[in-house]
Amino acid sequence: MTSTPDVGAWLDTRRREVDEALARCLPSPPACPDRVAEAMRYSLFAGGKRLRPILALAAAEAVAQHDRGSPDAARALALPAACAIELIHTYSLVHDDLPAMDDDTLRRGRPTNHVVFGEGLAILAGDALLTEAFALLAREPADDGRIADLAARKLRTIAVVADAAGACGMVGGQAIDLDAAGRGASFDADGLRAMHAKKTGALIRAAAATGAIMAGADAPALDAIAKYSAELGLAFQIVDDILDVEGASADLGKTAGKDAAAGKPTYPAVYGLDASRRLAAECVARALAALDAAAIAGQLPAIAGWVIERTS
Amino acid sequence: MTSTPDVGAWLDTRRREVDEALARCLPSPPACPDRVAEAMRYSLFAGGKRLRPILALAAAEAVAQHDRGSPDAARALALPAACAIELIHTYSLVHDDLPAMDDDTLRRGRPTNHVVFGEGLAILAGDALLTEAFALLAREPADDGRIADLAARKLRTIAVVADAAGACGMVGGQAIDLDAAGRGASFDADGLRAMHAKKTGALIRAAAATGAIMAGADAPALDAIAKYSAELGLAFQIVDDILDVEGASADLGKTAGKDAAAGKPTYPAVYGLDASRRLAAECVARALAALDAAAIAGQLPAIAGWVIERTS
Numbered sequence: 001m002t003s004t005p006d007v008g009a010w011l012d013t014r015r016r017e018v019d020e021a022l023a024r025c026l027p028s029p030p031a032c033p034d035r036v037a038e039a040m041r042y043s044l045f046a047g048g049k050r051l052r053p054i055l056a057l058a059a060a061e062a063v064a065q066h067d068r069g070s071p072d073a074a075r076a077l078a079l080p081a082a083c084a085i086e087l088i089h090t091y092s093l094v095h096d097d098l099p100a101m102d103d104d105t106l107r108r109g110r111p112t113n114h115v116v117f118g119e120g121l122a123i124l125a126g127d128a129l130l131t132e133a134f135a136l137l138a139r140e141p142a143d144d145g146r147i148a149d150l151a152a153r154k155l156r157t158i159a160v161v162a163d164a165a166g167a168c169g170m171v172g173g174q175a176i177d178l179d180a181a182g183r184g185a186s187f188d189a190d191g192l193r194a195m196h197a198k199k200t201g202a203l204i205r206a207a208a209a210t211g212a213i214m215a216g217a218d219a220p221a222l223d224a225i226a227k228y229s230a231e232l233g234l235a236f237q238i239v240d241d242i243l244d245v246e247g248a249s250a251d252l253g254k255t256a257g258k259d260a261a262a263g264k265p266t267y268p269a270v271y272g273l274d275a276s277r278r279l280a281a282e283c284v285a286r287a288l289a290a291l292d293a294a295a296i297a298g299q300l301p302a303i304a305g306w307v308i309e310r311t312s
Numbered sequence: 313m314t315s316t317p318d319v320g321a322w323l324d325t326r327r328r329e330v331d332e333a334l335a336r337c338l339p340s341p342p343a344c345p346d347r348v349a350e351a352m353r354y355s356l357f358a359g360g361k362r363l364r365p366i367l368a369l370a371a372a373e374a375v376a377q378h379d380r381g382s383p384d385a386a387r388a389l390a391l392p393a394a395c396a397i398e399l400i401h402t403y404s405l406v407h408d409d410l411p412a413m414d415d416d417t418l419r420r421g422r423p424t425n426h427v428v429f430g431e432g433l434a435i436l437a438g439d440a441l442l443t444e445a446f447a448l449l450a451r452e453p454a455d456d457g458r459i460a461d462l463a464a465r466k467l468r469t470i471a472v473v474a475d476a477a478g479a480c481g482m483v484g485g486q487a488i489d490l491d492a493a494g495r496g497a498s499f500d501a502d503g504l505r506a507m508h509a510k511k512t513g514a515l516i517r518a519a520a521a522t523g524a525i526m527a528g529a530d531a532p533a534l535d536a537i538a539k540y541s542a543e544l545g546l547a548f549q550i551v552d553d554i555l556d557v558e559g560a561s562a563d564l565g566k567t568a569g570k571d572a573a574a575g576k577p578t579y580p581a582v583y584g585l586d587a588s589r590r591l592a593a594e595c596v597a598r599a600l601a602a603l604d605a606a607a608i609a610g611q612l613p614a615i616a617g618w619v620i621e622r623t624s
């Protein structure tokens with residue numbers, strides 16, 4: 001964290017809000033069996049960065065500031081979508097870590113879900129996290145009649161989130177990655193970008209888009225935020241790959257160098273470390289330019305700085 | 313099929329409509345990677361009975377007949393929900409068949425998804441089927457302005473479906489079943505009923521409820537259909553257990569006697585075969601009484617007959 005103190009405080013407040021909202025939205029016993037609730041909670045509160053929900057809240061706030069609306073009200077409208085996307089992100093980690101997929105035993109410094117709860121329950125906990133995301137999106141925010149098109153915004157959000165998470169988005173990206181690993185195949189630069197655009201990019205873009213949609217963004221604002229988040233998602237992935245090469249396992253909370261050891265395609269492997277760093281910086285520059293052109297700001301530029309400067 | 317010729321024709325027509333709509337809603341290459349699309353299609357078009365979508369369409373039609381509306385229009389409103397629920401039912405079969413769960417290699421007479429595509433892709437295909445269900449529910453039917461509260465009906469449907477499929481519903485039921493199998497534990501009669509009410513009952517109830525909601529059912533009609541479908545779901549499960557004992561593998565398309573061999577709790581094991589048959593008939597009688605009391609009919613009574621008389 002080399003961001004300014006103000007951004008740091010803003011991020012901390014948002015993280016706290018997201019964590020509180022996530023705790024409220026999780027199903028609990030007796031309606032939900034104990035072990036499923038426990039397995040869901042285990043991975044959801046494992047110290048994630050909350051990048052995606054923060055992006056949703058920041059996009060909503062930036063739209064409100066641009067439209068001279070209330071940032072607080074805009075964030076409140078976007079909070080359920082922010083949480084839903086974190087539920088989906090968490091499910092994807094639980095399933096990706098399974099022995100039949102990436103076979104990871106360590107995540108965020110702790111044993112992965114299936115190591116603790118067993119494979120069957122880990123699959124079910126992932127399924128449940130994904131499903132609860134849509135229950136939350138359908139219910140919240142409740143319609144109190146103050147926003148005429150609230151139901152339409154919610155349906156649009158659900159469609160955007162489902163498309164990003166589904167077979168043409170995140171699940172598709174993981175399938176491409178799995179297939180390549182299974183065949184011992186590697187990607188060229190274009191293939192690598194296309195895979196990541198689905199696997200990690202789609203949900204990051206959806207986070208920013210749904211924040212903007214829930215805040216009532218017009219088409220130019222939505223377009224600027226879409227460009228920003230596409231560049232941000234790519235920068236995030238490049239930095240992830242760099243950290244996998246450079247970072248210590250203790251910082252990362254996962255096994256460093258694992259991707260390279262598994263022969264997985266990474267940006268440093270394709271471009272080298274220096275060029276990878278340059279590529280990430282160029283992505284952020286384009287992200288900021290897209291915001292500037294539409295006079296959208298808020299905390300979005302600072303979040304781009306946070307993504308590229310992070311060490312874990 | 314011992315139903316009357318008319319009901320048989322009605323069922324065939326509905327199945328064809330559902331199959332066509334399902335084929336249209338599946339993602340396809342190039343946006344969706346080939347193998348994921350193929351794995352989704354493999355299990356979705358494996359000759360399922362389409363009980364859940366048929367129930368959704370029958371509930372919508374019955375509501376329209378009760379309200380002197382158009383059965384065709386009501387079914388068209390309910391068709392996306394009918395398909396979404398079949399997508400979810402299919403995903404649940406793919407995941408339940410996995411080695412970490414029920415470890416089944418045969419389903420509907422064909423090798424299970426993970427046997428053909430591998431465990432990793434089977435997990436992803438299930439995830440994608442679940443996710444596409446919500447994309448479909450959010451988008452369709454498109455709002456042409458003719459039904460003032462269509463967006464509200466769709467959001468309510470999404471919430472009902474997500475609750476039925478999630479940790480307090482179907483996923484929770486599978487977790488209870490998995491936990492009992494893992495501990496070698498057996499259920500008493502109440503435990504068995506509670507487990508099935510979640511594992512298979514929740515989605516069957518949701519199918520009927522969403523059909524009714526999309527058709528604009530009032531509270532008394534919704535209530536009658538809820539009672540009907542709760543009884544029907546239980547009857548369906550009892551008959552399933554009876555068929556597992558009595559049926560030949562060829563008829564069932566899965567390994568007969570497998571539940572009993574695995575020490576899984578079944579109705580015949582707890583009550584015996586004769587009492588199980590009687591219990592199923594009593595469920596159907598209560599289902600029909602609930603419909604009668606609210607003057608709801610359409611094809612719903614005939615579907616109850618089909619469920620209890622089926623041989624596979």
